[in-house]
Amino acid sequence: xxxxxQPDDDSRQTPRAPFVPPESWIEAFDEQCTxxxxxxLRRYAAMLARIAGRDVGNDYAEELVQNxxxxxxxxxxxxxxxxxxxxxxxxxxxxxxxRRDRRRVHHYHHVYIDAYDPGDPAMELADVEAALAVEPxxxxxxxxxxxxxxxxxMTDLRERACGDPQARRxxxxxxxxxxxxxxxxxxxxxxxxxxxxxxxxxxRLVEQLTADRTDSTKED
Amino acid sequence: xxxxxxxxxxxxxxxxxxxxxxxHVSADSVDPIDDAHADVWARExxxxxxxxxxxxxxxxxxxxxxxxxxxxxDDELRALDRDGLLARLAVLRxxxxxxxxxxxxxxxxxxxxxxxxxxxxxxxxxx
Numbered sequence: 001x002x003x004x005x006q007p008d009d010d011s012r013q014t015p016r017a018p019f020v021p022p023e024s025w026i027e028a029f030d031e032q033c034t035x036x037x038x039x040x041l042r043r044y045a046a047m048l049a050r051i052a053g054r055d056v057g058n059d060y061a062e063e064l065v066q067n068x069x070x071x072x073x074x075x076x077x078x079x080x081x082x083x084x085x086x087x088x089x090x091x092x093x094x095x096x097x098x099r100r101d102r103r104r105v106h107h108y109h110h111v112y113i114d115a116y117d118p119g120d121p122a123m124e125l126a127d128v129e130a131a132l133a134v135e136p137x138x139x140x141x142x143x144x145x146x147x148x149x150x151x152x153x154m155t156d157l158r159e160r161a162c163g164d165p166q167a168r169r170x171x172x173x174x175x176x177x178x179x180x181x182x183x184x185x186x187x188x189x190x191x192x193x194x195x196x197x198x199x200x201x202x203x204r205l206v207e208q209l210t211a212d213r214t215d216s217t218k219e220d
Numbered sequence: 221x222x223x224x225x226x227x228x229x230x231x232x233x234x235x236x237x238x239x240x241x242x243x244h245v246s247a248d249s250v251d252p253i254d255d256a257h258a259d260v261w262a263r264e265x266x267x268x269x270x271x272x273x274x275x276x277x278x279x280x281x282x283x284x285x286x287x288x289x290x291x292x293x294d295d296e297l298r299a300l301d302r303d304g305l306l307a308r309l310a311v312l313r314x315x316x317x318x319x320x321x322x323x324x325x326x327x328x329x330x331x332x333x334x335x336x337x338x339x340x341x342x343x344x345x346x347x
Contacts, residue, residue: 020279033269038262039255044246051242058254062261069265073272095239150238157241174237184244203245 019075028081029073037087041065044091048098050210051153068093153209160205166190166198167205291342297334305333312340 021029045061068090071077079089154171161167166188173187185195249255300308306325312318318340328336 018279019276021276023277023280026273026276026280029269030273033266035259035262035266038265039249039258040246042258042261043249044242047242047246048239051238058257058261062265066265066268069269070272073269073276091243095235095243096233099233099239147236150236154238154241157238171237171241174240179235179240179243181244199244200248200250202241203248203250206242206245207250 019073021075025079025081029079029086032081032086033069037090038065040087041068041090041094045094045098047206047210048095050213051150051206064094064097065090068097156209157202157205160209161202164198164201166194167202170195170198170202291335291339293334293338297338297341300334302330302333305330305337308337309333309340312337312344315344318344 042058042061042065045064046058049060068077072079072086072090072093077093079086154175158168158171161171169188170184170190173184176187178184178187181195184190185192188195188198190198249258297305309320309325313320320336325333
């Protein structure tokens, strides 16, 4: 199970002991949960949602961050300050939860169950249940659909960055498996200043791409 | 902290290049209006975090006054006179974890001594 979250079923059957982290854990959380970190996590969550074509506003991103924080503080998520910083840990939590949500959105149809009228013979509960049912193969298909969407987004970004050799090298580095700043700088052959400037240009490209997609969705 | 040493199962869900890219570009704000809203939101979240961290700290450090008020003086202790209480205190003081702030025990009344012995014995029982 990803993220070491406690399975829902277990938590229903047996009451869990209260999470009592040591003072050093509390101090580390207190110190690392800064306003800068919170704002960055919010931006990351919003970008993940928008890049997948979901015009969900900032509420979704804020909820994602808030839930990740709460679940860490109540022990549902197990953060070890000695192994990793709070920000990279929460980046991973948000990445995996956003991915899970994207897949759910794709393989579950949107059915207005709150509008169900038991007095309406034309609206059988069985119809609602049938609409919500998921074929086993749909789970695989949703993952494939997501991969396609992400690959399409990266292709769009590479096209938009065609006149910017440093941005292209930055993108190529992520394809080669680089995840940290140091790895990207090494693979893309960027200095520290070039890394920061390229990152800002790419941020603007991502914003433009997101805005263009939102506009085209509205036109459709 | 072995109990908390598990990490997210990344190998099962490898990071996609786009997710890596967004993790890097999200470091900078490109929208000043949204950034102003984010400032307000971050302050509100931090206030909630402060409350939750305070609750975690209270779990670690329960108020000591509660334990002191709970110290019960049993009949055996009540029956001891001043010399008996001083002798019992002398035995308790041999334990390395027992530290008494009072340098001059002669300044304490017999009731104070009895309360002191009761508190030390209660804390040692709870430990």
